[in-house]
Amino acid sequence: MTNSSPTTSATQKVSNELEKHTGRLQQITSYDTANDDTAVLAVDGLQRRLGNRQIQLLAIGGSIGTALFISVGGALYNGGPAGLLISFLMQSMMVALVNNCMAEMTTYMPISGGFIRLAGHWVDDAFGFMAGWNFFVYEAITVAFEISALTLLLQFWRDDIPPLAVCLPVIAVYM
Numbered sequence: 001m002t003n004s005s006p007t008t009s010a011t012q013k014v015s016n017e018l019e020k021h022t023g024r025l026q027q028i029t030s031y032d033t034a035n036d037d038t039a040v041l042a043v044d045g046l047q048r049r050l051g052n053r054q055i056q057l058l059a060i061g062g063s064i065g066t067a068l069f070i071s072v073g074g075a076l077y078n079g080g081p082a083g084l085l086i087s088f089l090m091q092s093m094m095v096a097l098v099n100n101c102m103a104e105m106t107t108y109m110p111i112s113g114g115f116i117r118l119a120g121h122w123v124d125d126a127f128g129f130m131a132g133w134n135f136f137v138y139e140a141i142t143v144a145f146e147i148s149a150l151t152l153l154l155q156f157w158r159d160d161i162p163p164l165a166v167c168l169p170v171i172a173v174y175m
Contacts, residue, residue: 070149143174 050058076084102115111117116135120128151166 070152143171146170 072084075087079087102118105118105122109121111121116128116132118128119131147167147170150170151163154161154166155163
């Protein structure tokens with residue numbers, strides 16, 4: 001009696017499929033596992049096991065951020081509802097174009113890693129290095145924005161919470 005799981009047999013299928021195509025560049029091999037998730041094995045051996053619903057929830061979580069809740073009030077007051085709608089549509093189109101470009105690049109030539117590896121692969125390694133540092137600086141600045149947004153939100157509901165009591169625990173959590 002052998003103890004093989006559906007994932008092991010699916011991985012074996014992919015390994016056999018890769019061995020059959022050693023003479024040419026194989027970009028992606030996909031297969032369905034027993035629990036109805038789609039797993040994709042890229043050329044470098046990276047397995048991806050996210051279903052459609054999980055990807056959609058990640059996209060929604062990434063697009064609804066703190067800035068939407070904190071910054072939309074001032075934009076609505078200054079620009080009105082039509083200006084806010086126009087700017088939201090313009091920004092949504094830009095994000096959709098960037099996502100479409102990344103999806104096209106990843107589909108054509110999948111690599112393990114995110115957009116930083118894509119920048120290094122498609123443009124230059126120095127550009128990927130710069131994109132990585134740019135993302136690090138962006139995330140470091142985002143920490144300060146998150147702290148100020150949380151302080152602003154808490155002070156809206158209660159005036160007796162000092163900002164230092166909010167800043168120190170948040171900084172400790174981020175470290």
